[in-house]
Structures are given as structure tokens and as C-alpha cells.
Amino acid sequence: MKVTKFGGSSVANSEQIRKVGDIIKDDPERKIIVVSAPGKRNKEDVKVTDLLIQLAESVLNKEDYAKRLQTVLNRFLEIAEELEIEQHFLQDLEQSILTIISDDSSDRTKMDKLKSVGEDSSAKIISMYLTKLGLNATYLNPKDAGIIVSDDPGQAQILDESYEKLYKLRENDEIMIIPGFFGYTNDGQLMTFPRGGSDITGSIVAAGVKADLYENFTDVDSVYSVNPTIVNNPKEITTLTYKEMRELSYAGFSVFHDEALIPAFQHQIPVSIKNTNNPYAPGTLIVAEKKHHEKCVIGIAGDTGFSSMFVSKYLMNREIGFGRKLLQILEDESISFEHAPSGIDDMSVIIRDFNFPYEKEKKVLRRVQDELGPDNIKMHRNLAMVMIVGEGLMSTVGIAKKAATALTQANVNIEMINQGSSDVSMMFGIQSDDLESAIKSLYEVFFNDDE
Structure with a gap:
């Protein structure tokens, strides 16, 4: 079994989501899919999560939020129309956002709920698209998946009891599409992980189901030995350890949120970084241990x-x-x-x-x-x-x-x-x-x- 996570660039528009569909269809071992909110379509674009934060700020500041709400809806409308997804999805999305806006939860909780809409909607769209392709796919809410977290808005931590619940997902036959970035407390309150938390979700799920491999699809062929914006055509890293990846993430590498690998590290799940736009490239494999050799600097x-x-x-x-x-x-x-x-x-x-x-x-x-x-x-x-x-x-x-x-x-x-x-x-x-x-x-x- 593989747990496969697709980042924001991989689900930014309908063209990218079609690639995601091909990748999932290509390998029947890709049974659990974790997705981010749609990212930037170009350098000048805005990520959906940032649009939702702007919407939340307008709501919390009691400003007119209609224009910002429409901007969010338009992003999903464009994707849904181009993928020929049923239009009732958009009506449900708008109603869901309005329900969050009108509830009486605290400002921090309301912010978390609105931020989570990006990943949640992305997962629903992809599950509908995969079904359209003839795959046995289903959307799975993090609460139903068993992702139980601490009561700490914006900084939630996974609770140990989650792993036993997640392991039961192995019994399901469908391809399960889980939104990243958020979980639920024991009393049913939605909480988000720190920013970049969809990677954390993927790592948690991979650890919980004891996956053979956790694949993380992004927009680069591999991890490079140095930032390619500083050095032209740097060497690719084919294999590195969890510790090495953690150090590189901490020091500025943006491939992974620097807390994302902790669950995989603790449960010894190998991680493969792949490119949605070039899925057959070897990528980078992250493992618990590797043989030391003379040239140790990676x-x-x-x-x-x-x-x-x-x-x-x-x-x-x-x-x-x-x-x-x-x-x-x-x-x-x-x-x-x-x-x-x-x-x-x-x-x-x-x-x-x-x-x-x-x-x-x-x-x-x-x-x-x-x-x-x-x-x-x-x-x-x-x-x-x-x-x-x-x-x-x-x-x-x-x-x-x-x-x-x-x-x-x-x-x-x-x-x-x-x-x-x-x-x-x-x-x-x-x-x-x-x-x-x-x-x-x-x-x-x-x-x-x-x-």
C-alpha cells in the first residue's frame, strides 16, 4: 500500500488534476490520497489558502467579504467546469462557507474552519473526478479517517490514539481521498496543523496505515544538493536519510515543511519525492538509514x-x-x-x-x-x-x-x-x-x- 500526497502546485487547476488522475490510475497500490488546497497557477497568482485567510480576515474584522468570497468560489468554479464536475458541488461549497461565517465559534476556530475549506474542496473535486474516470474512489473526511488532534487552533498536534484508528483504513477497498492540513479534536472541533500541514497529514496517514511507501508529489524532479535558484543545474540527491532531510528543511529547503517527516521517521516509513509533471523520473528516496561512503556531504x-x-x-x-x-x-x-x-x-x-x-x-x-x-x-x-x-x-x-x-x-x-x-x-x-x-x-x- 502507498499513501500518496499531492501538493498545491499539483492541484492548482484542471490540467494538473488530470495529471493527478493519470498518476493514481497508473498504480493500483496508490490506495490513500492526501491533497493540498489549489496552489498558484502562475507566479503572479494567489494560493487558495491565502484567499481563504483574506476572506476570514474580512469576516473577523466585520468588513464586506462578498468580493473575497466570490474570488474563492470562482477558483473552484473554473476547476469544476473544466473537469465537468457536477455543479451542485459549488452550491454546497458556498453554503458550507456561509455556515462557517455565521456560526458563533471563536475567531481562532473560525479562521481554522475557513482555512480548511481549500483542502476539503480539493479532495471532494478529485474524488468526483476519479469516479468519473471509472475508479472506485471516495472522499474521506479526516474525522472519519481517524485524524484526532490536540485543541490548539493553527498549531494542532496529532494524538497517539489516531494511529490505531487510521490502521483500520487498510480494510477499505476504495481509493480514499483525504484532505490534508486539518483534523478534529475528541469533542469534534476542527483544528489545522501549522502552515504546510498537508505534508504533516500525509506523513501521519502513512505512519498510521503502516504504508510500504509515502509518496509526496510536488513540482520538482527531486531534492537538489543546493537551491537551484542560487546554483545552476545542481546535483540531484537520489537517497538521503530522515535526519538529513530534517536538517535541510530547517535550513531553508522548501520541499517539505520541517515537521512533516516526524511521523514517518518515528514509524520508519520510506518517503519518495516525485514530480507530478514528470512522474516517471526517479525522484528522491528518504530512508531511515543508508550506507556511509567517502563523500558524506549531500x-x-x-x-x-x-x-x-x-x-x-x-x-x-x-x-x-x-x-x-x-x-x-x-x-x-x-x-x-x-x-x-x-x-x-x-x-x-x-x-x-x-x-x-x-x-x-x-x-x-x-x-x-x-x-x-x-x-x-x-x-x-x-x-x-x-x-x-x-x-x-x-x-x-x-x-x-x-x-x-x-x-x-x-x-x-x-x-x-x-x-x-x-x-x-x-x-x-x-x-x-x-x-x-x-x-x-x-x-x-x-x-x-x-x-
Whole structure:
């Protein structure tokens, strides 16, 4: 059994949905299909989820929402007409949206309900289209599928009891089309996963039914060793591990939401990334383990939007609880941190900028000064993190030297180096303006110089 997920670009219009139909028809093992809301049809277009968020904002702000509602309906009308889907679907869709708008749920719950309309409608359209093709297909609501989640609007987490319920789907003979992105609480309230959550749904369902393979169809042939908008024609990655994919996703690769693989990782389900527009290309296979070989670096990624808080104090290493107290201040202010490299007399805390606005920065720095009495405290803004990823980094001689050489050749100053004990990644903090030149130089050293 395969669980197959199609992203927004794969269901953006009727032409793409026809390709989806051919892919499902081509392989009878594709028994469970998870779909996103329609994505962009071109670069200037707007994703349906974004249209629904705009609609929700108009409703919650008590503004005239008629025009935004019609824009949403028109997107689905165009798809339904071109696929020759029964028109009652659109009447049901409009009535469903109006019912959500008029109910007395909280603002956060209403936002979740409206956001979910994109995936839900996409799944209904595709199930009707597959039936039209002669396939035994059915729409399956996440509640009926058994996707039970925590009561946390926009940030729902899967509950363990879901997996037992999902396993029963193996007994069904039909091709089941499940909308991604949302589930239901035990008391029947709809909740969405974090943005990009259709990937999370696909991973959860694959884990629940113990699928032989979780296929994720998108608009690229494979995962590349570096962002193809920075390096022309980069090498494709044919196989990588869950840990490597998680690190690459975290550091800016947009193929997967960076939490999406956790259920598949926990249940050891292999994941295949494929291209809806080129379905017979080999794609990239993500597995639990692979054999190490001499060339361990499989990818280079980078992302901007980081800051570093540098704190130094003589004999810090002898002051019991210093690090805990520093991190406690961040916790008190609801700030999560990304990394915390340290020396004997100093400690840096790396924070995402969106978690650390200037108002919070002033308060945190004042508290650190008053409560910890450091000799020096400095903020470094406008940082980027460059990550070199590959299983076996720590046991491979010369990786750090090659990386430092590449950055030197690009005239990029290293602000920070962090290599944890995960044996999967090495991270460099640099100025954001240097990110592109750093990645190009690192790619040249690790992928082209070896040829």
C-alpha cells in the first residue's frame, strides 16, 4: 500500500488534476490520497489558502467579504467546469462557507474552519473526478479517517490514539481521498496543523496505515544538493536519510515543511519525492538509514533572519546555573532559541528574528544585565545560517577545513561555527548579505572540486 500526497502546485487547476488522475490510475497500490488546497497557477497568482485567510480576515474584522468570497468560489468554479464536475458541488461549497461565517465559534476556530475549506474542496473535486474516470474512489473526511488532534487552533498536534484508528483504513477497498492540513479534536472541533500541514497529514496517514511507501508529489524532479535558484543545474540527491532531510528543511529547503517527516521517521516509513509533471523520473528516496561512503556531504542550505545574543562573563564556567538562568529569561518572555554555542567565559544564543522583535530585545537585555551581571552583552542582527549536511560528518576528516577554505575564498567572514553531536550537520553563522556567495563557494568545493 502507498499513501500518496499531492501538493498545491499539483492541484492548482484542471490540467494538473488530470495529471493527478493519470498518476493514481497508473498504480493500483496508490490506495490513500492526501491533497493540498489549489496552489498558484502562475507566479503572479494567489494560493487558495491565502484567499481563504483574506476572506476570514474580512469576516473577523466585520468588513464586506462578498468580493473575497466570490474570488474563492470562482477558483473552484473554473476547476469544476473544466473537469465537468457536477455543479451542485459549488452550491454546497458556498453554503458550507456561509455556515462557517455565521456560526458563533471563536475567531481562532473560525479562521481554522475557513482555512480548511481549500483542502476539503480539493479532495471532494478529485474524488468526483476519479469516479468519473471509472475508479472506485471516495472522499474521506479526516474525522472519519481517524485524524484526532490536540485543541490548539493553527498549531494542532496529532494524538497517539489516531494511529490505531487510521490502521483500520487498510480494510477499505476504495481509493480514499483525504484532505490534508486539518483534523478534529475528541469533542469534534476542527483544528489545522501549522502552515504546510498537508505534508504533516500525509506523513501521519502513512505512519498510521503502516504504508510500504509515502509518496509526496510536488513540482520538482527531486531534492537538489543546493537551491537551484542560487546554483545552476545542481546535483540531484537520489537517497538521503530522515535526519538529513530534517536538517535541510530547517535550513531553508522548501520541499517539505520541517515537521512533516516526524511521523514517518518515528514509524520508519520510506518517503519518495516525485514530480507530478514528470512522474516517471526517479525522484528522491528518504530512508531511515543508508550506507556511509567517502563523500558524506549531500547538501548545502542556508537561511536568513537570525540574531545572536552574545553574553560573556569571566569564570562563567564556574558559576552553576548561569546557562539555565539565561535561557529561563528567554522562556519567561516566550522566546524559543535555535542554537546555544558556548565557551568557558561566554555563551551565544541564536534566535529567529520573528521570535525576537526589538521591543523584546530591550527587555531581555535589561534583565540579563540586571540578573546575571555579565561583563559584556552584545546583539548581532542580520545573520544567516549556512548548513552543510550529511550523515557521517564527524567521522570524516577535513570537512571543517574544506568549508572554512570555501568561505575564505568567497571573502565571507565566519561569525559562528556550531557542530553538535548529531553527526549530520555543521553550521556557520555569517552576515546575511554574504549568504549567496557563501553557498556558491561551498557547493564548488564540496561538489565540483571532487570531480
